[in-house]
Amino acid sequence: MASDGRAPSIADAPLQTGVGRFFSRASERLERLFEAERDQLPLWLPVGLGLGIAAWFALPDSASWTAFLLASGALFFGFLTAGGTRWGRALAIFSLAVALGCGLIWWKAERAAAPRLERAQMAEFAAAVQSFQRVPAKQSVRLIVSPVEAPNLPTKLRINVDEEKARNIAPGSTIRLRAWLMPPAQMAVPGAYDFARVAWFQGIGGTGRALGENELISPPRTQGFVARIAAARQRLADHVGSRLGGGEGGIATALATGDQGAISEEDAEAMRRSGLAHLLSVSGLHLTAVVGAVMLLTLKLLALSPTLALRWPLVLIAAAAGATAGIAYTLLTGAEVPTVRACVAALLILLGLALGREAFTMRLLAVGALIVLLFWPESLAGPSFQLSFAAIAAIVALHEHPKVKALLSRRDEGFLQRSGRFLLGLILTGLAVEIALAPIALYHFHKAGFYGALANIVAIPLTTFIVMPLEALALLFDLAGLGAPFWWLTGKSLSLLLDLAHATANAPGAVALLPTMPRGAFAMMVLGGLWICLWKTRWRRWGLLPALAGATWAVSTPAPDLIVTGDGRHLAIRTSSGGFALLRGRAGDYVRDMLSETSGYEGELLSIEDLPAAACSADLCAADIVRDGRRWRLLATRSPRFVEWKDMVRACAGADIVVADRLLPRACSPRWLKADRTFLAKSGGFAVTLEEQPRVTTVAERVGSHPWAR
Numbered sequence: 128m129a130s131d132g133r134a135p136s137i138a139d140a141p142l143q144t145g146v147g148r149f150f151s152r153a154s155e156r157l158e159r160l161f162e163a164e165r166d167q168l169p170l171w172l173p174v175g176l177g178l179g180i181a182a183w184f185a186l187p188d189s190a191s192w193t194a195f196l197l198a199s200g201a202l203f204f205g206f207l208t209a210g211g212t213r214w215g216r217a218l219a220i221f222s223l224a225v226a227l228g229c230g231l232i233w234w235k236a237e238r239a240a241a242p243r244l245e246r247a248q249m250a251e252f253a254a255a256v257q258s259f260q261r262v263p264a265k266q267s268v269r270l271i272v273s274p275v276e277a278p279n280l281p282t283k284l285r286i287n288v289d290e291e292k293a294r295n296i297a298p299g300s301t302i303r304l305r306a307w308l309m310p311p312a313q314m315a316v317p318g319a320y321d322f323a324r325v326a327w328f329q330g331i332g333g334t335g336r337a338l339g340e341n342e343l344i345s346p347p348r349t350q351g352f353v354a355r356i357a358a359a360r361q362r363l364a365d366h367v368g369s370r371l372g373g374g375e376g377g378i379a380t381a382l383a384t385g386d387q388g389a390i391s392e393e394d395a396e397a398m399r400r401s402g403l404a405h406l407l408s409v410s411g412l413h414l415t416a417v418v419g420a421v422m423l424l425t426l427k428l429l430a431l432s433p434t435l436a437l438r439w440p441l442v443l444i445a446a447a448a449g450a451t452a453g454i455a456y457t458l459l460t461g462a463e464v465p466t467v468r469a470c471v472a473a474l475l476i477l478l479g480l481a482l483g484r485e486a487f488t489m490r491l492l493a494v495g496a497l498i499v500l501l502f503w504p505e506s507l508a509g510p511s512f513q514l515s516f517a518a519i520a521a522i523v524a525l526h527e528h529p530k531v532k533a534l535l536s537r538r539d540e541g542f543l544q545r546s547g548r549f550l551l552g553l554i555l556t557g558l559a560v561e562i563a564l565a566p567i568a569l570y571h572f573h574k575a576g577f578y579g580a581l582a583n584i585v586a587i588p589l590t591t592f593i594v595m596p597l598e599a600l601a602l603l604f605d606l607a608g609l610g611a612p613f614w615w616l617t618g619k620s621l622s623l624l625l626d627l628a629h630a631t632a633n634a635p636g637a638v639a640l641l642p643t644m645p646r647g648a649f650a651m652m653v654l655g656g657l658w659i660c661l662w663k664t665r666w667r668r669w670g671l672l673p674a675l676a677g678a679t680w681a682v683s684t685p686a687p688d689l690i691v692t693g694d695g696r697h698l699a700i701r702t703s704s705g706g707f708a709l710l711r712g713r714a715g716d717y718v719r720d721m722l723s724e725t726s727g728y729e730g731e732l733l734s735i736e737d738l739p740a741a742a743c744s745a746d747l748c749a750a751d752i753v754r755d756g757r758r759w760r761l762l763a764t765r766s767p768r769f770v771e772w773k774d775m776v777r778a779c780a781g782a783d784i785v786v787a788d789r790l791l792p793r794a795c796s797p798r799w800l801k802a803d804r805t806f807l808a809k810s811g812g813f814a815v816t817l818e819e820q821p822r823v824t825t826v827a828e829r830v831g832s833h834p835w836a837r
Contacts, residue, residue, distance in 0.1 A: 154212060161214040163664050168217050170489055170661045173496040175221040179228025180500065180507045183236075185646060187831030192233055199226035232504040236327070236834050239505075242281040244310040244333035251305040252277040253344055254284070258357050259298050261290070261364060262388035263377070268293040269388070271331070275301065281332020284308065288337040298354045298361070299347030308335035313836070314826045315692045316812035318573070318643030318725045327835035328505040356458050360384050363459065370601070370614045375621040378407065379598055382590075385409040385460030394625060399572065400632035402561065402579015403586050403624075409460040410515050414469040416591045417456045418477070420599070422449035446477040467503075468515055471495045489523050489661065492516065510571040514564055517656070521563035522556055524660040531555065550584070557583045566652040569681065570644045573724040577639060582631045586624060594620045642686040642727035643814070643824075651677030686726050687814035688752055689761065692718070693826060695788035695807050698763060699726060700735065700752055708733040710748060710763050725814075735763075746770055747778060754817040759783045762797070784815070 161168065182195050199222050206219035254272035261268055268288045274280040286306055288296070296302060310333055311326035326334075347354075364384045371379050377390035387395070387407050398404045406412070426445040430436050450473070457470040472495045479491075496516055499506060506512040525531055535552045537545075557580030568575040576582075597620060601613035631637060655674025659667050686705075691698040697714055699707045699722045707726050709719070712734030719732055736743040741750040746766045752759040762782035764770070772792060779785050779795035784802070791803040800823070802813070811826030830836040 154214070157214040158212050160664070160666060161212075161217055164662055165213065167489075167662055170493045171217075171221055172224050173493050173500060174657055174661070175224030176228040176231075176497065176500050176504075177507055179225040179230070180232045180504045181228075181650075182225070183229045183232045184508050184833075187828075189832065192229060196226055196229055199223075199229065228500070228504065231501070232507075235504055239328050239330060240834060241283065241330040242332050244281060244308055247307070247309045249305070250277075250280060250308050250335075251303070252280060253301060253303045254286075256296055256298055256300050256302060257283070257354070259293075259296060259361055260386060260388060261361070261368075262287075263290070263368065265388075266290045268296065270296065272302075280308075283330045283332055285326075285331050285334045286337055287335070288341065292337065292340060295343045296341070297347050298358050301344040302341050303344055304337045304341040305339050306335040306337045308333045311835070313693060313811060314830060315721060316690050316725050317814050317824045317826055317829055319721050319812070321830070321835075323835040324505075324508065324830075324833070360386070360459055360461065364389070366605070367598075367602075370605075370610070371618050371621070374625050375618045378621050378624065379617060381407045382409070382413065382595060382598060383460075383602070385463060385466065394628070397625070397628040397632040400574070400576055400638050401582050401628040402564075402576035402631070403582055403628050405514065405518065405564075406586060406590050406624075408511065409456075409463065409466045410469050412587065412591060413595065414453055414456060414466060414473055416595050418449040418453040418473045420596065421452035422446060422477075425449070443481055446481050450474055450477050463511065468495045468499050468512075471498050472519075489520070489527065492519055492523060510567060513567045513571075517563040517567055518560045520656075520660045521559040525555060525559045527663075553584045553587075554580065557581070563656060565639075566649060566656075566678070566681070569639070569641045570649045573642065573644075573727055574638050574640045574729075576631070576637060578631050578634060578637055582627060585627055589620065589624055589627075594624065638729070640724075640727045640729055641681060642684060643725050644681045645684055646829075648677045648680035648684070651680070653677075685816060685818075686728065687824070688754060688759075688817045689784065689815040690722055690726060691786050691802060691807075691813055691815075693807060693812040695764075695786060695802065695804065697722070698786055699732065700750060700761060701726070702733065702738065703753060706730055706733060708735045708738055708750075710735055710765050712736070749778070749782065752817060755819065757817075759799075759817055761786070764788060 179195075179199065183192055186192055186195060202222040203219050203226065206215045206222060208215070253275040254277075255275055256270055256272055258271040259268060260270075267290055270286045270288060270293075272284050272286055273282055274284065284306075286304070288304075311323040311331060312334070313323045314321040322334075326332075347358075364380050364386050367380045367383050368376050368389060370376070374391060374394040377387070377394065380389045381387045385408075390398075390407065395404070395407070398407055422445045425448040426441055429439070429441050429444060435441065453470050453473045457466045460466055472491055475491050475494060499512065526535070535548060535555075540548075560583070561576075561580045564579075565575040594617060597613055597617040601610040601617055604610040604613055651673040655670040655672065655677065658670030659674070661667075662670075686701060688701045689698060690707075696711070697718050698710045702708055705728075707722065707728050709722070709732050714722075723729060723732065735741050735748050735750050738750055741748065743749070743765075746764065746768050747762065747770065748765055749760065749762050752761060760782045762778055762785045764787040767789075772794075776792060776794045779791070779797050779801075782797045783799045785791065785795060785797040785800070787803045788807075789804055791801065795801060795803075799821070800815070802810070809827060810823075811830070813823055813825040816822045816824070827836075
């Protein structure tokens with residue numbers, strides 16, 4: 128039937144033929160494109176899985192997740208009807224992977240449900256110690272414990288204990304302690320770290336700090352495999368810390384065990400600002416050094432015997448030794464996601480070498496990503512997974528490009544030319560990694576280093592070929608009590624690494640800062656980066672469009688004019704000079720750092736009472752925010768003391784925005800926004816942008832109805 132209800136006529140035929148011809152040509156065009164990229168199509172399988180997982184985190188509630196699953200399923204069946212074309216099959220499989228990712232993370236989140244504290248409380252209880260981690264930089268010990276015969280407490284708690292009071296504690300022991308316990312901390316302001324999400328998937332139902340002395344009820348008994356590995360890891364960390372002190376000891380401990388607790392905040396910040404923080408997280412670089420060194424050493428030692436060299440498959444034996452070393456190092460360093468990914472990749476590389484194939488390809492990376500996402504889908508939301516895979520993808524994509532491969536390939540030339548070519552390869556690799564990591568660093572940490580590519584040219588070879596071999600020799604010779612010279616050399620090389628980090632971090636213009644990045648901008652940059660890395664034909668260039676659009680969106684996003692934490696006790700307002708001022712001038716370092724990062728401001732935070740247009744008392748503070756010619760009056764409480772009802776109502780009437788950590792009277796009616804305890808209980812922390820159409824962005828909007836927000 129025609130659109131007007133009449134029967135089709137000959138006049139309708141050209142229109143129908145034209146539409147059919149258009150779709151036919153589009154299908155042929157897609158078929159040619161997908162045929163040219165047929166070897167790249169499997170790489171999009173983990174991308175589809177990751178897209179489904181990311182959609183579950185981004186969408187707010189179960190209705191949205193269900194609709195997304197139904198839409199993905201509909202696309203799957205729709206693409207299956209595309210006439211048996213390659214592009215139809217590829218998009219159908221991609222849609223199925225998207226649905227699988229969303230369903231997988233939803234199932235994992237529900238399966239991870241465990242009892243949680245509803246409110247802060249004081250508790251005295253007995254608990255079995257599951258894990259024990261020293262944090263020398265804070266002179267404390269971090270315990271994961273399981274309360275014993277305490278039905279009112281969660282089954283797993285994270286407790287901090289003063290170092291001097293933890294001498295009798297070890298994994299597997301049972302202790303009695305008194306602690307102030309709190310629910311896992313929610314995201315304090317939009318864009319801040321969401322520990323509640325991490326704790327949910329780890330089954331941690333509360334955190335706290337031990338008060339007073341603890342009592343040892345029973346020493347460790349027979350330990351399971353995981354407990355024995357944790358104990359060995361802690362003994363190794365203690366040993367390294369006893370051999371090297373200061374910042375050098377902290378980094379040496381991190382390289383050996385993956386435990387960064389001994390690194391001071393000053394050194395950790397310098398490593399972040401200089402773009403060298405990836406060296407502290409055990410990942411592909413470290414695992415490659417260990418596996419390669421063990422494999423090479425095994426091969427050389429066995430080759431000393433002519434009989435073994437002629438009769439035994441030395442490459443296979445060396446590969447097996449390298450695989451064993453890689454698995455042991457992964458377990459000893461805590462089996463974090465980057466290490467597991469690197470271990471899987473190393474095992475696949477060794478398998479490829481054993482089979483005589485080229486193993487270090489983008490397909491290898493895709494298999495590693497697929498394995499991690501299938502077993503730990505929640506890792507996608509964290510910076511560790513994103514930084515690790517983005518760096519390796521950028522390196523592989525760069526070195527697989529024909530022009531780069533031709534430029535950097537070995538050839539018969541002099542020493543200077545070979546050295547220059549090697550240096551050029553390092554510079555190009557460093558730039559590619561920095562470009563890939565910058566959006567992720569800005570999204571999660573609100574800062575990224577500018578000089579990281581140059582610093583890494585020195586830092587990566589220094590760590591891989593000097594620091595780690597020296598530390599391994601020091602540990603080996605310690606078995607005979609002869610490790611002191613090697614520890615001295617390790618300390619000197621680590622001092623050089625720290626000097627490089629601090630010099631780079633303190634250089635003018637070393638760090639770019641951005642306020643909280645819109646999720647859409649980040650998603651566009653990720654999509655553009657994947658499009659460029661995973662395709663090989665010319666249409667990979669189209670990835671520049673979303674990448675540049677996302678970068679433009681992120682850079683043009685203004686800093687909020689007002690940021691308020693979820694408890695209403697702390698806020699920061701943007702001053703006329705572009706800086707920020709705090710409601711409570713004595714706020715601690717944690718609050719200051721959080722507000723500085725999410726506002727994208729690195730300078731000194733002022734106090735509101737020091738602003739020219741502010742009027743503050745011990746209980747209330749009023750200040751003006753001028754934007755686009757309009758003056759906004761802010762009123763905030765800053766003490767727990769009672770304010771006279773009439774005075775409070777009068778002050779509210781003269782304000783546009785009122786913020787309080789208490790319940791305000793109903794008669795308190797500001798002209799625009801009233802953010803008291805009732806409002807904050809629903810919204811969580813929030814940020815306000817005072818444009819022509821003022822916007823309020825809340826934590827509740829970002830977290831939605833995910834399980835950890837209930």
